[in-house]
Amino acid sequence: MPSLARTIRSLRRVGIREWWRQLQYIGDAKSGRFVGMDQFGNRYYENRNGEEEVPGRHRWVDYAQHEFNASQVPPEWHSWISHIRKEPPAQDSLLQASSPPWKTPYMENLTGTRGAFKTYNTAAPKIQPWEPKTTSRGEQTSQ
Structure with missing residues (x-):
């Protein structure tokens, strides 16, 4: 409080x-001091004034979207908020220099939405559903 x-x-x-x-x-x-913005528009802040903030709560994110969740924070910003990295990604020269060309762009977790990954089965079903065979009224089948 x-x-x-x-x-x-x-x-x-x-x-x-x-x-x-x-x-x-x-x-x-x-x-606090504005530190940077990520590709999603989230803004990151830091308040180094020790007596104002609870320890460990002096870095925070201001989400760009109204419906937000933690998966919208890219890994490099997550490491800064969690105090894994000292410098924010925009000022970290090591992070800027080590971006491999094969790295795909970060995407938030879409589980539970229309964009979620859904697998499909390529194997033939082991049990075939029953399909009734119908004949017209005038036709008789010999048994």
């Missing part, structure tokens, strides 16, 4: 509109 003084400081820094949006989306009023 943020303190009242911290909430008022954030309100002054980011403005009432952004402050209200943050309360609706992330449930907290935060202000």
Whole structure:
């Protein structure tokens, strides 16, 4: 639960509109330094002021979409938010230099949506469904 003084400081820094949006989306009023943006439009922030943020919560993402989930954060930004990397991807020279040409672009997890991967079976079915054989009324079959 943020303190009242911290909430008022954030309100002054980011403005009432952004402050209200943050309360609706992330449930907290935060202000910090803009660090970068990924290919999906997500914005990443950092607040290094030690007394304002809970330790480990001083880096955060502001999602571009209203319906968001954690799979919309690319791996390089996830490693920065999780403190695996010290520098953000835009400033990390090692990450910029080591992008292999065979690497496919990152895509969010689409499970449960229309874009989800669905397998198909190429084997012939072992059990064939019963199909009734019908004849017209005038036709007689000999048995």
